[in-house]
Amino acid sequence: MDPVFDDRRLQAIAEKVKAGERLSFDDGLALDETPDLLAVGWMANLVRERLHGNVTFFNVNRHINPTDVCVASCKLCAFGKKARDPQAYTMSLDEVYFRAGEGYTEAVTEFHIVGGLHPELNIDWFCEMLSGLKQRFPKVHLKAFTMVEIAYLAKRFKTPIEEVLRRFKEAGMDSMPGGGAEIFNERVRRVICDHKIDGSEWLDVAKMAHKMGIKSNCTMLYGHVETAEDRIDHLIRLREAQDETGGFVTYIPLAFHPDNTPLEHVPKTTGFMDLKSIAVARLMLDNIPHIKAYWVMMTPKIAQIAQRFGADDIDGTVVEEKIYHDAGAETSQGLRRGELLRLIREAGREPVERDTQYNRVERDEAAFTIVV
Ligand code: V47
Numbered sequence: 001m002d003p004v005f006d007d008r009r010l011q012a013i014a015e016k017v018k019a020g021e022r023l024s025f026d027d028g029l030a031l032d033e034t035p036d037l038l039a040v041g042w043m044a045n046l047v048r049e050r051l052h053g054n055v056t057f058f059n060v061n062r063h064i065n066p067t068d069v070c071v072a073s074c075k076l077c078a079f080g081k082k083a084r085d086p087q088a089y090t091m092s093l094d095e096v097y098f099r100a101g102e103g104y105t106e107a108v109t110e111f112h113i114v115g116g117l118h119p120e121l122n123i124d125w126f127c128e129m130l131s132g133l134k135q136r137f138p139k140v141h142l143k144a145f146t147m148v149e150i151a152y153l154a155k156r157f158k159t160p161i162e163e164v165l166r167r168f169k170e171a172g173m174d175s176m177p178g179g180g181a182e183i184f185n186e187r188v189r190r191v192i193c194d195h196k197i198d199g200s201e202w203l204d205v206a207k208m209a210h211k212m213g214i215k216s217n218c219t220m221l222y223g224h225v226e227t228a229e230d231r232i233d234h235l236i237r238l239r240e241a242q243d244e245t246g247g248f249v250t251y252i253p254l255a256f257h258p259d260n261t262p263l264e265h266v267p268k269t270t271g272f273m274d275l276k277s278i279a280v281a282r283l284m285l286d287n288i289p290h291i292k293a294y295w296v297m298m299t300p301k302i303a304q305i306a307q308r309f310g311a312d313d314i315d316g317t318v319v320e321e322k323i324y325h326d327a328g329a330e331t332s333q334g335l336r337r338g339e340l341l342r343l344i345r346e347a348g349r350e351p352v353e354r355d356t357q358y359n360r361v362e363r364d365e366a367a368f369t370i371v372v
Pocket of ligand 1: 076077078079146176177178179180181182217218219221252254255256257258261294315327
């Protein structure tokens with residue numbers, strides 16, 4: 001029997017959700033603002049099970065951050081450093097290949113590659129990095145560069161965005177991660193990332209990539225100075241772009257971690273808000289196939305519960321994450337495959353290992369008692 005909600009607005013939204021109708025901006029706001037988290041979670045779970053049944057996806061991946069040198073000074077970030085900072089680093093190409101191969105087993109199916117906006121590393125350098133990685137690890141999917149990095153390289157080296165994307169695709173870039181979207185609202189961007197491309201430019205680069213056959217993810221950074229209206233506006237702008245291109249594969253809400261950033265005074269997000277962000281996204285983003293509860297950011301505990309609040313993905317083993325750990329994340333640097341399986345199974349879901357394009361990866365489980 002369906003539950004009856006005290007909040008009349010939620011009852012009307014639930015009818016729309018059951019009928020598979022698109023939700024409006026006002027519906028989104030009502031979902032974001034209600035304290036009835038269980039009602040929102042119930043609806044999101046309905047949609048999630050309609051789309052993916054009982055399956056929770058995970059992958060076996062490694063993050064590579066070739067440099068933390070960044071010309072931008074975004075207040076949200078604890079990762080980027082100025083070139084003159086003695087603690088800043090930039091890997092040589094050999095170091096990138098070494099890092100990629102460290103602990104490499106046949107298990108790794110994806111390298112997630114993002115870095116700062118380095119003033120010296122040029123388009124050729126990145127092409128060489130991509131082709132060098134492909135040569136050494138031909139079976140590994142290269143999910144590389146945010147829209148922000150692409151737009152920066154285009155501007156810095158006076159090359160059209162389309163040309164940068166074309167060259168990277170030819171060199172081996174298979175798809176793009178969803179970072180750098182933050183919150184599209186300009187007032188908020190001026191506070192948290194005033195040196196970054198604006199929201200429309202982020203969307204334009206994403207749409208161009210999609211039209212060139214390069215799929216990407218998308219994100220939203222929440223829990224800083226944004227309002228509920230800003231969050232729903234962000235989701236609707238992603239939904240509109242997706243109507244146009246169909247190129248977003250997965251949406252990942254990212255909770256702001258204030259430690260070691262100029263916004264250190266901002267309180268950390270709560271479990272309530274983290275779960276709400278997953279559930280509202282599942283309901284609003286009716287055209288984006290997957291919602292990821294990124295355990296590094298939400299903690300494995302919340303990412304596990306999120307599997308019953310709209311999420312169908314928990315990300316992967318990750319291995320050596322820097323961006324969140326520089327901002328005070330207390331989660332570990334990587335999760336073992338067995339631990340991911342335990343989290344998913346305990347939530348009553350069936351773990352399915354996927355590659356970046358959500359093809360199932362078949363494994364001999366017995367071979368995974370030690371590695372990864
Ligand atoms: O672009 C930076 C955010 C993003 C902080 O596509 C911060 O599969 C919180 O995009 N507190 C990088 N967030 C992470 C990212 C991502 C992660 C996992 C999977 C995928 C995917 C993408 O993290 C940045 C920025 O939006 N970020 N600093 C901070 N202090």
